[in-house]
Amino acid sequence: MNSIVPVQxxxxxxxxxxxxxxALHAVxxxxxxxxxxxxxxxxxHAWPGRHFEAPKSRVTVSGRTEGxxxxxxxxxxxxxxxxxxxxxxxxxxxxxxxxxxxxxxRASLLVVGHRDDTSAHHGWGSTAAYLAHHxxxxxxxxxxxxxxxxxxxxxxxxxxxxTLARAYEAAAYTGGTLTAVHVWKPxxxxxxxxxxxxxxxxxxxxxxxxxxxxxxxxxxxRLLISEAEIAYTVERAAxxxxxxxxxxxxxxxxxxxLYRSGGVTSTGRRLCPVLLVPAVARSRTSDRGRGRGDSxxxxxxxxxxxxHLR
Numbered sequence: 001m002n003s004i005v006p007v008q009x010x011x012x013x014x015x016x017x018x019x020x021x022x023a024l025h026a027v028x029x030x031x032x033x034x035x036x037x038x039x040x041x042x043x044x045h046a047w048p049g050r051h052f053e054a055p056k057s058r059v060t061v062s063g064r065t066e067g068x069x070x071x072x073x074x075x076x077x078x079x080x081x082x083x084x085x086x087x088x089x090x091x092x093x094x095x096x097x098x099x100x101x102x103x104x105x106r107a108s109l110l111v112v113g114h115r116d117d118t119s120a121h122h123g124w125g126s127t128a129a130y131l132a133h134h135x136x137x138x139x140x141x142x143x144x145x146x147x148x149x150x151x152x153x154x155x156x157x158x159x160x161x162x163t164l165a166r167a168y169e170a171a172a173y174t175g176g177t178l179t180a181v182h183v184w185k186p187x188x189x190x191x192x193x194x195x196x197x198x199x200x201x202x203x204x205x206x207x208x209x210x211x212x213x214x215x216x217x218x219x220x221x222r223l224l225i226s227e228a229e230i231a232y233t234v235e236r237a238a239x240x241x242x243x244x245x246x247x248x249x250x251x252x253x254x255x256x257x258l259y260r261s262g263g264v265t266s267t268g269r270r271l272c273p274v275l276l277v278p279a280v281a282r283s284r285t286s287d288r289g290r291g292r293g294d295s296x297x298x299x300x301x302x303x304x305x306x307x308h309l310r
Contacts, residue, residue: 010039010108011039011106011107011108011137012034012039012040012041012042012088012106012107012108013030013033013034013037013039013040013041013042013107013108013109013110013111014030014041014042014044014100014103014104014107014109014110014111015027015029015030015031015041015042015043015044015074015110015111015112016044016045016046016096016099016100016110016111016112016113016127017043017044017045017070017071017074018045018046018070018096019070020113021113022113022114022142022144023074023112023113024074024077024113025113025142025143025144026111026112026113026142027043027074027077027078027081028077028078028081028142029111029140029142029146029273030078030109030111030140030142031077031078031081031082031085031087032081032082033109033111033140034082034085035082035084035085037108037109039108040085040086040087040088041078041082041085041086041087041088042088042089042090042103042107043071043074043075043078043087043088043089043090044090044091044092044099044100044103045067045070045071045074045089045090045091045092046092046093046094046095046096046098046099046100047063047064047066047067047091047092047093064091067091068089068091071089071090071091072089074089075087075089090103096127097126097127097130097131100112100127100131100135101130101131101134101135101136104131104134104135104136104137104139105136105137107137108137108138109137109138109139109140110131110135110137110138110139110140111139111140111141111142112127112128112131112139112140112141112142113128113141113142113143114128114141114142114143114274124141128141132248132276133248135248135276135278136278137278138166138275138276138277138278139248139275139276140273140274140275140276141273141274141275141276142273143238143271143272143273143274144271146272146273147241147242147272148242149176149242150176150240150241150242150272151171151176151177151178151179151221151240151241151242152167152170152171152174152176152177152178152179152241152242152243152245153167153178153179153181153237153241153243153244153245154167154178154179154180154181154244154245154246155181155182155244155245155246155247156180156181156182156203156204156207156208157182157247158182158203158206158207161207161210161211162247162277162278162279163245163246163247163277163279164180164207164208164211165211165214166245166275166277167180167245168211168212168214168215168218169214169215170243170245170275171215171218172215172217172218174242176242177218177219177220177221178218178219178220178221179220179221179223179237179241180204180207180208180220180221180222180223181223181224181225181233181237182200182203182204182207182222182223182224182225183200183224183225183226183227183230184196184197184199184200184201184224184225184226185200185227186226186227187199197224200224201222201224204222204224205222208220208222238271238272239271239272241272242272243272243273243274243275244272244273244274244275245274245275245276245277246274246275246276246277247276247277247278247279248276248277248278248279
């Protein structure tokens with residue numbers, strides 16, 4: 001497998017596991033990521049009975065022995081996928097969200113499954129949704145499908161350029177294209193519709209011009225949509241794209257629409273992974289003693305071939 005971004009730091013990749021099929025898919029994706037970066041993979045589990053999400057249909061891990069067994073199975077799966085990978089199991093006696101949030105402060109990338117049993121629950125599970133707003137490092141959410149083709153699709157909000165820069169890097173190292181999506185808002189009513197749309201176009205152009213010099217060879221498609229088109233656009237992008245990239249935070253159309261979309265489309269198609277990037281890169285001071293470089297570490301190193309995780 002070929003790396004799609006250069007290795008920029010030596011912090012580990014961390015994946016959360018809870019015994020569900022979504023978590024096993026996340027282990028496969030995280031193992032590939034760690035192998036590409038040439039960093040260790042930390043397989044983390046919170047016990048007892050602590051899960052990303054626990055509907056009645058799910059069997060709860062009851063204690064330390066079962067937790068250890070689960071970590072052993074996940075570690076074996078990762079080593080089978082990437083034989084030369086260093087895998088470190090981590091069993092924690094606290095809630096999953098709290099445990100993974102702690103790990104995000106000393107990881108280059110945090111990987112989780114979006115949830116299990118999507119037929120019973122819409123959207124992402126509570127832990128994935130919480131980390132989507134609070135993780136200190138980039139969060140890669142596995143949704144069961146890692147395509148080898150398709151554009152990298154990025155939500156452009158007009159905020160810090162970190163997210164757009166990571167999307168450019170991902171598109172460059174996959175040799176693919178970038179689709180930049182911006183939602184224009186009717187700020188001045190029907191009479192000001194044309195002016196509001198033009199303002200949206202100008203914002204999108206300004207953001208792309210500011211970051212385009214990073215990877216000038218990347219072909220870029222601009223897509224300006226209205227608020228009414230968000231749900232359709234997110235669903236279509238999720239099964240046609242290679243990777244969806246958005247900024248992390250409490251607000252923003254992209255994050256809210258993405259985690260409401262779950263892991264399958266309305267037609268039952270599995271969706272591509274989502275990368276959520278913190279708005280502010282972690283400083284070197286906060287990393288002192290834990291590793292090198294900033295926490296964003298570039299775009300994820302998605303495998304270079306089609307993989308339908310089972």
